[in-house]
Amino acid sequence: MGTHLLVDFGSTYTKLTAVDLEKETLIGVSKAMTTVNTDVIEGFDHALEKLKSAHADMPEIMQISACSSAAGGLKMAAIGLVEELTAEAAKRACLGAGALVNDVFSHHLSKKEIKTLKNSDIDIILLAGGTDGGNSECIIHNAKKLKEANLGVPIIVAGNKEAADTIDDLYHASNIEYYSVDNVMPKLKKLNVDDAKHIIRKIFIDKIIEGKGIKKAEQKTGEIIMPTPEAVLQASELLAKGFEDVEGFGDLMVIDIGGATTDVHTIGEGTPKRTEVILKGLQEPFAKRTVEGDLGMRYSANALVSIVSPFEFKQYYNTEKNIFNDNLKEHAQRLHDHVDYLPNCSEDEAFDEALARICTDFSVSRHVGSVEVVYTPLGNMYYQTGKDLTDVQYVIGTGGVLINHPDAKGILKEVEQKSNKKLELRPKHSQFLIDYEYIMSAMGLLAQKNPRLALKLLKRHLT
Amino acid sequence: MHTVVIGVIGADVHAVGNKIIEYVLREHNFNVVNIGVLSSQEDFINAAIETDADAMFVSSLYGHGEMDCKYMRENCEEAGLGNILLYVGGNIVVGKQDFKDVEQRFKKMGFNRVYPPGSDIEKACEDLLGDLRR
Numbered sequence: 001m002g003t004h005l006l007v008d009f010g011s012t013y014t015k016l017t018a019v020d021l022e023k024e025t026l027i028g029v030s031k032a033m034t035t036v037n038t039d040v041i042e043g044f045d046h047a048l049e050k051l052k053s054a055h056a057d058m059p060e061i062m063q064i065s066a067c068s069s070a071a072g073g074l075k076m077a078a079i080g081l082v083e084e085l086t087a088e089a090a091k092r093a094c095l096g097a098g099a100l101v102n103d104v105f106s107h108h109l110s111k112k113e114i115k116t117l118k119n120s121d122i123d124i125i126l127l128a129g130g131t132d133g134g135n136s137e138c139i140i141h142n143a144k145k146l147k148e149a150n151l152g153v154p155i156i157v158a159g160n161k162e163a164a165d166t167i168d169d170l171y172h173a174s175n176i177e178y179y180s181v182d183n184v185m186p187k188l189k190k191l192n193v194d195d196a197k198h199i200i201r202k203i204f205i206d207k208i209i210e211g212k213g214i215k216k217a218e219q220k221t222g223e224i225i226m227p228t229p230e231a232v233l234q235a236s237e238l239l240a241k242g243f244e245d246v247e248g249f250g251d252l253m254v255i256d257i258g259g260a261t262t263d264v265h266t267i268g269e270g271t272p273k274r275t276e277v278i279l280k281g282l283q284e285p286f287a288k289r290t291v292e293g294d295l296g297m298r299y300s301a302n303a304l305v306s307i308v309s310p311f312e313f314k315q316y317y318n319t320e321k322n323i324f325n326d327n328l329k330e331h332a333q334r335l336h337d338h339v340d341y342l343p344n345c346s347e348d349e350a351f352d353e354a355l356a357r358i359c360t361d362f363s364v365s366r367h368v369g370s371v372e373v374v375y376t377p378l379g380n381m382y383y384q385t386g387k388d389l390t391d392v393q394y395v396i397g398t399g400g401v402l403i404n405h406p407d408a409k410g411i412l413k414e415v416e417q418k419s420n421k422k423l424e425l426r427p428k429h430s431q432f433l434i435d436y437e438y439i440m441s442a443m444g445l446l447a448q449k450n451p452r453l454a455l456k457l458l459k460r461h462l463t
Numbered sequence: 464m465h466t467v468v469i470g471v472i473g474a475d476v477h478a479v480g481n482k483i484i485e486y487v488l489r490e491h492n493f494n495v496v497n498i499g500v501l502s503s504q505e506d507f508i509n510a511a512i513e514t515d516a517d518a519m520f521v522s523s524l525y526g527h528g529e530m531d532c533k534y535m536r537e538n539c540e541e542a543g544l545g546n547i548l549l550y551v552g553g554n555i556v557v558g559k560q561d562f563k564d565v566e567q568r569f570k571k572m573g574f575n576r577v578y579p580p581g582s583d584i585e586k587a588c589e590d591l592l593g594d595l596r597r
Contacts, residue, residue: 082509133494134466134514188496188510278501374501376474377525381501 002062003027004450006442007044007221008228009034009068009214012259012340014043016051017442018058024453026461028055029437036070040217065445066221069098069228071212074204075122077103080184081129081138086159088282089184090128093158093193095289097200098230099124100261108138109145117151123208124200125153130160132186143167147174154203158184158196179203191283201226229289231444232256232398233265237287238443239396239458240267243451249459250393253415253427254440255360257399259298259339262359264367265289270387270425277371277382284387290367295359297352297401298339301332308358316357316414322350353411356401360414369425384425390417392427396462398435408434433462465595468510469520470498473531477524480553484520487584491592504535508542518548518591521574528555529568536573548594550587552578 001022008015014034018027032046052058076099080087087106094101102120105113117125125146129139139159146155147170154177157167164180171178182195209215209224218224226234232254242248251268266288272279294303305313305328317324331351335341343349369386395415402408409432417426439461447454467488471481478500488495496514498506507519523531532551539547551574556565562579569577576590 082512085509085513129513131496131514133464134516135512136515185513188498188514278499280506374474376476376501378476381474381476383501 002059004063004065004446005061006445007064007066008231008441009036009040009044009066009070009217009224010228011070011072014040014047015438015442016044016047017439018051018055019442019446019453019457020059021062021450021453022059024456026437026439026457027058029439030054034070036213040070040214041220044217044220063449064221065448066217066224067226067228067231067441067445068209068214068224070214072100072121073229074099074124074200074208074227075102075120076100076200077105077117077120077122077125079105079109079125079127079129079142080159081135082106085189085282086128086130086185089191089193090126090158090196092191092285092288093184093196094126094200095291096193096230096233096285096287097197097204098227098233098289099200100291100293109142114145114149118149122153123211124203125151125155126184126196126200127155127157128159128184130163131188132161132183134160136160136163136166139163140166140170143170147171147176150176154178154207156181156196156199156203158182161186185282189282191285193285201230225445225448228441229263229291231441232263233287233289233444234447235440235444235454235458236265236396237267238447238451238455239462243455246452246455248455251389251391252394252396253389253392253430254396254398255363255402255412255415256440257356257359257397257401258296259400260293260296260300262292262295262363263289264363266367266387266389266392268387268389268392270369270389272384273388273390274382276380277384280383281385284369288367288387290363292359292363292366295363297355297359298335298341301335301355302329304355304358305329305332307362313354313358316361317354318350322347324350352401353405353407356405356411357414360411364415364426365421365424370423371425372423386425388425390425390428392430394433395427395430396433396435396440398438398440402434403436403438435462437461464492464494465518466494466496466514466516467518467520467591468496468498468507468514468516469522470502470507471500471522471524472502472504472507473523473525473527474501475523475525475527475531476500477522480522480524484522484584487588488520491588493588504531504538507535508538508544511539511544511547512542516547517595518550520587521549521551523551523553523555526554526557528553529557532569532572532574548576548591549574550576550578550591552582552587554580
């Protein structure tokens with residue numbers, strides 16, 4: 001049976017996870033700096049050496065699967081018609097496929113927006129607009145503008161099917177690389193992102209990783225099958241749903257605090273739990289991912305402290321152990337300039353903990369749904385926008401700061417309902433688990449070939 | 464096929480009439496986009512933009528319709544829906560008022576057709592077909 005090696009080419013580290021297929025156990029993990037500027041295989045070999053020397057009895061490697069978020073991951077722009085409808089649907093398709101969505105535009109693209117697209121370093125554009133049989137004028141206008149702009153980036157057309165033929169004619173004779181897929185919102189408020197997600201992954205595998213210099217690794221690792229965030233989402237979904245006769249955990253939330261971003265994944269319908277609640281807005285994806293580009297421990301530390309006042313910051317700072325007398329901006333700048341810094345004194349540890357608490361609290365605020373009271377002649381009714389996550393059973397923490405923090409579960413408590421955020425539908429009574437071995441993305445990869453084993457290992461190692 | 468966005472505006476939860484309107488319009492081969500009860504002007508407008516609707520049927524039964532419909536035509540114009548047909552019907556004002564006055568007020572607000580309580584939806588369908596032919 002041998003070993004299945006799971007590889008994650010991250011922006012900083014190349015991480016390896018070895019699974020013994022016969023004994024159905026986790027053999028070990030190792031990491032080395034990602035070497036995307038020279039030859040990405042160097043970093044991989046380095047990590048593999050470490051793994052082999054630590055586990056001399058490791059069975060022969062029979063299979064390798066890899067995911068990647070190196071060289072900035074997958075960056076996308078989403079374009080739609082109405083901001084809250086097709087533009088939002090397009091954005092969710094990108095996020096669900098593991099992309100970072102740098103730009104979201106609605107209605108007719110302006111010259112200024114085209115300029116922004118030209119200047120931002122995006123990999124793929126997702127163009128939506130109109131329900132099937134609905135508005136086709138806007139998407140055709142935007143398709144023309146994108147053709148004129150000639151950005152040299154693949155374009156996925158996922159809007160009104162009646163506009164697809166016109167756009168097909170428009171792009172066919174040109175040198176634009178484009179893909180026509182199902183509408184992301186075929187009916188009003190109905191979300192349909194599977195086809196778009198599928199093609200995003202395909203373009204990522206075929207094209208994007210080549211441009212980023214990661215394709216070379218495929219000689220050794222076999223195909224790189226998805227962006228890392230998608231692997232985490234897949235692992236979360238498997239853990240929630242279970243596999244065949246093996247029961248899953250039910251509705252859950254995963255928080256991944258990284259150096260540059262904080263990702264929140266939730267699995268579950270999140271529909272209203274009471275009859276007097278009316279659901280508003282676009283349908284929510286069962287497996288939902290949001291990414292906060294301004295919430296991170298290192299690279300985004302500057303952005304993070306710019307959204308909280310020093311007073312607010314102190315609310316998250318553990319003043320029992322330390323007195324906060326540091327300059328917030330200067331400290332954040334130091335972290336931003338030294339992305340691989342690990343805290344070595346109690347002040348710095350407390351600062352990092354405060355950052356992690358803010359990442360958790362703010363990212364959850366932006367992810368969960370909320371209610372709003374409507375006073376009607378028949379009594380109070382409530383609008384719900386987004387997912388109701390009050391009954392989420394498990395909250396799982398991953399990412400460097402949570403994995404290494406002695407009181408990671410204390411930090412995760414920030415997801416819970418708060419007196420100053422009463423209208424947010426946050427988890428009420430969840431159990432907290434930490435991904436101490438850092439295996440979430442690896443298990444998402446393993447799940448492609450061996451979901452039963454991936455589920456077993458997730459259940460065993462998330463503690 | 465013509466598309467009509469229908470819904471109940473404001474903090475109004477009367478769902479039965481809304482379902483009847485949907486049924487009758489479908490029988491007349493309209494593509495119906497029903498945004499349901501408790502819908503704001505914004506919901507109507509966003510739905511009409513995405514679905515490229517020809518008309519909106521705004522229902523109200525709880526008496527606050529006049530308030531809820533204020534500036535709806537202006538908001539449509541602002542959203543690029545200047546030519547959309549706006550129909551409103553139900554118990555759309557406070558108390559018992561002379562319908563002629565009510566109709567005039569709503570027409571002044573930019574509604575193309577105004578229907579008193581107990582109107583037959585069939586009639587509105589006929590009117591709509593006529594207005595669309597124009």
